[in-house]
Amino acid sequence: MQSFTALSAQFEAKFNKRHFPEHTPTLYDPAQYILGIKGKRIRPICVYLANELFAPVTDDAYYAAASIELFHNFSLIHDDIMDKAPLRRGLPTVHEKYGHNTALLAGDVMFVTAYENLGSISAPYLPRSIEIFNKTAKEVCEGQQLDMDFENMAHVSLDDYVKMITLKTSVLVAASLQMGAVLGGAGLGNQNHLYEFGKNLGIAFQIQDDFLDAFGDAQKTGKQQGGDILANKKTFLLIHAREQGDASINARLDELLANNAPDKVPQVLQIFKEVKADEWCNALKEKYYQIALQHLDEVAVLSERKTALQQLAADLMMREK
Amino acid sequence: MQSFTALSAQFEAKFNKRHFPEHTPTLYDPAQYILGIKGKRIRPICVYLANELFAPVTDDAYYAAASIELFHNFSLIHDDIMDKAPLRRGLPTVHEKYGHNTALLAGDVMFVTAYENLGSISAPYLPRSIEIFNKTAKEVCEGQQLDMDFENMAHVSLDDYVKMITLKTSVLVAASLQMGAVLGGAGLGNQNHLYEFGKNLGIAFQIQDDFLDAFGDAQKTGKQQGGDILANKKTFLLIHAREQGDASINARLDELLANNAPDKVPQVLQIFKEVKADEWCNALKEKYYQIALQHLDEVAVLSERKTALQQLAADLMMREK
The missing domain is CATH 1.10.600.10 (Farnesyl Diphosphate Synthase)
Structure with missing residues (x-):
């Protein structure tokens, strides 16, 4: 290996x-x-x-x-x-x-x-x-289309957002692993576990991506903090804030998204913290990461052969950029 | 058949x-x-x-x-x-x-x-x-790119134009015939003759296309006469007029293409007739049509089996729209 x-x-x-x-x-x-x-x-x-x-x-x-x-x-x-x-x-x-x-x-x-x-x-x-x-x-084309469709929708559910993210980014990682398994002569069960490992890892990766855009260290990410907020992009954080926030929080979000006030980013970040979207985001990432690891665990080969994939998954989860 | x-x-x-x-x-x-x-x-x-x-x-x-x-x-x-x-x-x-x-x-x-x-x-x-x-x-992508490249070039040679047309439109007809031959179990020689038949027929088809745009009956083509002329498109006719015309004709063409005068179409058509681009165009079409037919003739199957393809080629050559 x-x-x-x-x-x-x-x-x-x-x-x-x-x-x-x-x-x-x-x-x-x-x-x-x-x-x-x-x-x-x-x-x-x-x-x-x-x-x-x-x-x-x-x-x-x-x-x-x-x-x-x-x-x-x-x-x-x-x-x-x-x-x-x-x-x-x-x-x-x-x-x-x-x-x-x-x-x-x-x-x-x-x-x-x-x-x-x-x-x-x-x-x-x-x-x-x-x-x-x-x-x-x-599926990647479908994901990109859904992403564009969401731009014109006021509200997107968490389920729909996960579906879009899965299609747009996760399935290609999943398919890469599945195709490698096929070429290695793996059986259908192992192929599917690797596919699910990649799919769930991809979702966890995107959750981390959304999190870093809002709460990451701009010096490490190399990107402007709150770029997604400035662009009114639907993200895990925004969707959670919408779903968890009461009428007053949603009204504040409507106001902030409609007007690009100079303090838009800190204001939206403040709301994210009020509804604990940051903590929720980390817990959700961990959930998908653990599902991914379970599937890797189920792959029927000696566990020492899995070290490189485990390491890759851990690196992707811990990344700060 | x-x-x-x-x-x-x-x-x-x-x-x-x-x-x-x-x-x-x-x-x-x-x-x-x-x-x-x-x-x-x-x-x-x-x-x-x-x-x-x-x-x-x-x-x-x-x-x-x-x-x-x-x-x-x-x-x-x-x-x-x-x-x-x-x-x-x-x-x-x-x-x-x-x-x-x-x-x-x-x-x-x-x-x-x-x-x-x-x-x-x-x-x-x-x-x-x-x-x-x-x-x-x-090749089709290459043809489309060359077509776009030509838009920014003052002069395009006949050879380069034929090459672009071949890639953009003819090779797909050629490949269709070739693939059919492959699926029919034809040998390499027959595959290639059918490819060349399609390629040359496609070129003849495009020459007819350019001709009809300028000299066709608008009532039959359903298109505005001289659409290519109005759009300053390189066509077989324009390229021939450029290559055959003397300095005075090229100067008139430069003038007409630079300014969209109300009588631009009849003026350019007049030049095409002066340099006999219409006759040349028909002769060129006939040349490629005959090359196509020769290749069909070379396909080693009973000639009565070729009737439908011969008929298709004849229909495409005689079309007025």
Whole structure:
């Protein structure tokens, strides 16, 4: 069993290359550009980690991991267009740098490239891999649509918000683990436990994301404190405050969200504390984290093989940025 | 061997359904909407026709045909966004009816649905079908990007324009025929001849398209005469006029394109006639049509089996709209 760091280096050694033809640079350079804005590559490494629970990784794991990372980057390009986001990890987004239409098309061609890698998976694993990939890709689109639908709704229930978060971000982590399990030759039970581990971990991750935006240390997160509050975004905190707060608290929230007063962020944070949304948020995160760990526990391999995944989960929970 | 009409009915009987889940209608209804704006379904029927040259069609032909028709509709949604087109076949485009972001996402999920159908092709034909599909999908994106690049260029050579047209429109017809041949069990030689037949037919089709825009009967085409001229679009006619015209003609064209005078269309048409661009256009169309027919002729099956494809090609060449 190799560590996250070792598998990450193994993945990067193959993935860190030009993924597109040299010709038609007006299309392919923008696609390649976003791959250079590197994230933690958590999803592709999850493919490797899940595969390694059951069997040594082969080229198939690389193709699956690459297809998922390319899909993730395709969705980032298109999401950034939809959100009109100027920056991604401190660098200009693709549409900001190369224009709207080229970004749209660079996303499309990135998606095809994801399928090219997926199509390279060897025949015995190909149909099941395609099935997982397609199901997940549709769910990610559904999640993004729900997120946009929620923007136009005054109130969103916690259940609906969890559903949206699950589709938009968690299922791709879950599918990465599931696909790794498939490639490692795991049975259906183990595949499903890894899927549920990833799904619940993803939800816990997003709860932490919402929490850090409000209560994190701006110096550590590198983001403006209360960015979600300023943008009137539905978050776990806001939804809880709405659901727990009485009429007076909801009236104050209505007022604060309707008018961008200079003290909007501290005022909303004050309400969050009044209804103990911070404590509730941490408890909810812990709940999903524990469900995730239970599923990992149920995976029928020797427990010492699970150390790297346990470590990854713990790191994601404890992160301050 | 069945006729285009018979195969078209066979395809429609299966394809004319809801292709998406009932849930998340804010995402899936817009995707379903464009499938209702029916075109001639030339591409999917090409899959059937090519398959039938060699063997009776099976479910695989449907899945291939559906994947190509869904891909085609995905590209229409995204192209219409890029072109800011308000109408498609007389009806509002997806982004016009449902908004930009939803249209972008509906296109993405249509693309996944194309791959779902492709993934249903039976195992022996699956890898080759995916290979053809992915190659073609990338080329279509390249063609669209080149088309956008050309908008910002003062002059485009005939070769470059043919290359763009080939990628943007012809390769999908070519790939439809090729995939049909693959599913019919054709050898590589026959596959390639059908590909070349489709590619050259597609180029001839686009030449006719450019010609009709300028010299067609508006009552028959249903479009404003000279729409391409008004939009300063590079077309076969304009490129030829630029290449054949002397300095004085190019100066007149520069003047006409820079200023939208009320008589711009008749003035540009006058130049096209002076340099005999209309005659040249018809001769060029005929050249590609004949190359296409030669490739069809080379396909090693009894010539009476080719009647439906010959008829389709002739219909496309003689069309007045």
